[in-house]
Structures are given as structure tokens and as C-alpha cells.
Amino acid sequence: MAEKFGGKWTLSLGILSTAFFTVITPLAIIKGGATWLIIVRILMGIGEGTTFPALSVLLAQWVPIKERGKLGALVLGGGQVGTILGNLLSGLLLDAYDWPVVFYFFGGIGLVWFVIFVSGLLPYKLLGNI
Numbered sequence: 001m002a003e004k005f006g007g008k009w010t011l012s013l014g015i016l017s018t019a020f021f022t023v024i025t026p027l028a029i030i031k032g033g034a035t036w037l038i039i040v041r042i043l044m045g046i047g048e049g050t051t052f053p054a055l056s057v058l059l060a061q062w063v064p065i066k067e068r069g070k071l072g073a074l075v076l077g078g079g080q081v082g083t084i085l086g087n088l089l090s091g092l093l094l095d096a097y098d099w100p101v102v103f104y105f106f107g108g109i110g111l112v113w114f115v116i117f118v119s120g121l122l123p124y125k126l127l128g129n130i
Contacts, residue, residue, distance in 0.1 A: 007057035012117050014050030019110025021047065026100035052076075 021044040028036035055075060063071045090102050 007054045007061060008117075010050050011054035011058065012114055014047045014054065015110055015117075016114045017047030018044050019107045019114060021107075022103050022110060023107030025103045025107075 021040050025037065025040055028040040032039075059068055059072050059075065086106065089105075093102050093105060
């Protein structure tokens with residue numbers, strides 16, 4: 001899918017769908033209980049399923065061959081770091097606020113990321129030619 005439609009849009013629309021379903025998770029739980037939660041999580045998983053294939057296509061297109069190993073390790077290893085930091089931050093949010101805040105926070109970050117990524121306001125462009 002990423003090779004056919006492009007890695008950028010496959011990744012960004014996958015993240016957008018995941019962010020959207022993350023934001024509506026509390027509503028699904030409150031209004032529909034376990035059944036709606038399961039449906040939302042399945043849809044979220046479909047969106048997340050695009051991430052690693054799209055990242056592979058993007059790395060192949062955007063990164064010079066000699067740098068792919070290092071940058072690939074950094075990008076793919078970042079997911080593990082994100083999981084650790086996400087769990088830590090979730091605990092801090094849960095300590096201070098009610099449980100839906102965790103879903104609104106991380107879903108909101110995903111929505112902001114989507115806007116920045118598709119608009120081209122990536123950090124390297126903000127810093128100029130490095």
C-alpha cells in the first residue's frame with residue numbers, strides 16, 4: 001500500500017486514523033461499553049498497521065543508502081522509547097487527572113503531528129539548511 005500510494009500519505013493517514021480513534025475511545029467506552037471499545041481498537045489497529053511498512057518505504061526514498069542502517073535503527077528504535085515514555089507519562093497524567101485525559105492527550109499529539117507532517121513544517125525545515 002505504501003509503495004502504491006506513497007509512504008508519506010500511508011503513514012500520515014494511518015497515524016491520523018489512530019489519533020482519531022484514540023480521542024474517541026473514552027466516548028466509545030462510556031456510550032457503548034466493551035463492544036464499542038473492541039470495535040474502536042480494531043479500527044485503531046488497522047490504522048497502526050500501516051506504520052512500519054510506510055516507514056520502510058520512506059526510509060528507502062528519503063535516506064541515502066550509506067545512512068539507512070543508522071537512521072533506520074534510530075527511527076524504528078524510537079518506537080520502543082516512545083512506548084517507555086508513553087507509559088511513564090500516562091501514569092503521571094492518571095495521577096493528576098481522570099482516565100480520559102490520557103486518550104485526549106495522546107490522540108491530540110497524533111492530530112498535531114499529522115498537521116505538522118503533511119504541511120511540511122518538519123523540524124529540519126524550521127532550522128533551515130543544516
